[in-house]
Amino acid sequence: MSGLHTLSIHELRDRLRRGEVSAREVTQSLLDRIAGVDDKLKAYMWLNPDDALRQADAVDAKGDKPLAGIPIAMKDVLNVAGQPCTCASKILKGHVSVYDATVVRQLREAGAIILGRTNMDEFAMGSSTENSSWGVTRNPWDLERIPGGSSGGSAAAVAGDEAFGALGSDTGGSIRQPAALCGCVGLKPTYGRVSRYGLVAFASSLDQIGPFTKNVADSALMLGVISGHDAGDSTSVPRPVPDYAAALGRGVKGLRIGLVRECQIEGLDREVDAAVKAAVKKLEDLGAEVVEVSLPHMQYCVAVYYIIATAEASANLARFDGVRYGARVAGDDVIEMYGRTRGQGFGAEVKRRIILGTYALSAGYYDAYYLRAQKVRTLIRQDFEKAFQKCDAIVTPTSPEVAFKAGEKTDDPLKMYLSDIFTISVNLAGTCGISIPCGFTAQPKLPVGLQILGKSFDEETIFRVAHAYEQATAWHKERPAL
Amino acid sequence: MPDMDINYVAHLARLELSDDEKQRIAAQLKDVLKYVEKLNELDVSNVEPTAHATPLSNVLRADETKPSIDPALIWKNAPEHARDLFIVPKIIE
Numbered sequence: 001m002s003g004l005h006t007l008s009i010h011e012l013r014d015r016l017r018r019g020e021v022s023a024r025e026v027t028q029s030l031l032d033r034i035a036g037v038d039d040k041l042k043a044y045m046w047l048n049p050d051d052a053l054r055q056a057d058a059v060d061a062k063g064d065k066p067l068a069g070i071p072i073a074m075k076d077v078l079n080v081a082g083q084p085c086t087c088a089s090k091i092l093k094g095h096v097s098v099y100d101a102t103v104v105r106q107l108r109e110a111g112a113i114i115l116g117r118t119n120m121d122e123f124a125m126g127s128s129t130e131n132s133s134w135g136v137t138r139n140p141w142d143l144e145r146i147p148g149g150s151s152g153g154s155a156a157a158v159a160g161d162e163a164f165g166a167l168g169s170d171t172g173g174s175i176r177q178p179a180a181l182c183g184c185v186g187l188k189p190t191y192g193r194v195s196r197y198g199l200v201a202f203a204s205s206l207d208q209i210g211p212f213t214k215n216v217a218d219s220a221l222m223l224g225v226i227s228g229h230d231a232g233d234s235t236s237v238p239r240p241v242p243d244y245a246a247a248l249g250r251g252v253k254g255l256r257i258g259l260v261r262e263c264q265i266e267g268l269d270r271e272v273d274a275a276v277k278a279a280v281k282k283l284e285d286l287g288a289e290v291v292e293v294s295l296p297h298m299q300y301c302v303a304v305y306y307i308i309a310t311a312e313a314s315a316n317l318a319r320f321d322g323v324r325y326g327a328r329v330a331g332d333d334v335i336e337m338y339g340r341t342r343g344q345g346f347g348a349e350v351k352r353r354i355i356l357g358t359y360a361l362s363a364g365y366y367d368a369y370y371l372r373a374q375k376v377r378t379l380i381r382q383d384f385e386k387a388f389q390k391c392d393a394i395v396t397p398t399s400p401e402v403a404f405k406a407g408e409k410t411d412d413p414l415k416m417y418l419s420d421i422f423t424i425s426v427n428l429a430g431t432c433g434i435s436i437p438c439g440f441t442a443q444p445k446l447p448v449g450l451q452i453l454g455k456s457f458d459e460e461t462i463f464r465v466a467h468a469y470e471q472a473t474a475w476h477k478e479r480p481a482l
Numbered sequence: 483m484p485d486m487d488i489n490y491v492a493h494l495a496r497l498e499l500s501d502d503e504k505q506r507i508a509a510q511l512k513d514v515l516k517y518v519e520k521l522n523e524l525d526v527s528n529v530e531p532t533a534h535a536t537p538l539s540n541v542l543r544a545d546e547t548k549p550s551i552d553p554a555l556i557w558k559n560a561p562e563h564a565r566d567l568f569i570v571p572k573i574i575e
Contacts, residue, residue, distance in 0.1 A: 323570055
């Protein structure tokens, strides 16, 4: 059964339910596709075909479970019992998960097949997936370019038809930015919507798990499966999970779409700007009302983020000390053992961020850096609250530029950090955002992402806008030649 | 701008760095810290800090014993262990 790998989750589900294909055929087709193209893309760090086929054989694919018989890929930051979980770091080499993350349990209960593990920036720190100790993932549209990051493997897998859907994690844009750069749909849910239990923590007040899919309807389907309260994560919010599919197909007539004045930044690619403006025009044609809004503190987001995220990371990553799991490098005493283990186990970007975060929290500097950043975070949150009084959703570019060439920014961390400007504020505010394809640059042909932002726990409205735009355009149907 | 003592911070973080790494990280973070100085433009004296964006506070649960992960699985991931204990270098002389 060839060609199945090109289908969306919904298309696949229809065929499975009608009994036209089996879960084994679907899984085998995907495994064949991976065997055919992953030498080029290097999206998967780990794959166990036999285990995937075993899961496929055990599924009742004709049943009414929402993801029955659909293989889903996992970013290497999510625990799946019995599978390796390394966060693309040397320090966790050989580590095997001893339990399922809550999202993994939810996917299993929904009938999904838990497929392989996708590449990422080490501990989710990066915007290009180049900070992986495992290797470099390629952008399916141009193999010389990066797929974005940190969930670059998940994005490349979905965009390259090597996965029907995948999970990633988003701390400052790590789902939306790679989705934009690879040309697929990536959702960062509201903080607290999805349980973080079993997600290896980077910055606990910002991290959120979300899906990569080929279209908006699939994203809504997957969010419905992974949402909900979980006693394993004290920040998961006990609110009912809406029927996200019901938000689709309602159009945008009567919706107010906010355009952010401060988004016209220096460094915004001309073609990205043009594609996003054309998308806004399209939404207007479809009946939305466009209003200008202001996020006056947007220019401070990157600075706030790189203090708060690194401070939280320096605390979270203290657990990797060579005592309970992961690699250990011997030392004469325990302090030397810690230092050597961490010094040899962590890569350059992780070390840089641990140092910055430790400094920001250290005695004498806490007030100047960490506390000040937390206060400016309040101003950023209030900006969104005010903006959302004037509109129902906000539209921005996802990234100021398209995929860049591997190696282009590795020597200049600040330049790399600045490319996160449009995505970071959403994590600081705790709200939700989705990136969908909205065009291509001319030469070379590279995808452009449109970011649609919503109020806290109002994923329905961003799905509604995203779906209306998607149905009126054909960008999401374009596929890279691999 | 305050000078970051990279040796002191690396010690706090229990992170052994080579001299090369120290130089490179200190230089790169100098740029980042200079950029972060932007935050000093704002008057935040009357602003409450935001520690997290969740609408919840004081999440409590009943204090009940429940089954936990099988320790045998935990030991498989341990760098060194014996008799249900993690082995570490000597801490007390």
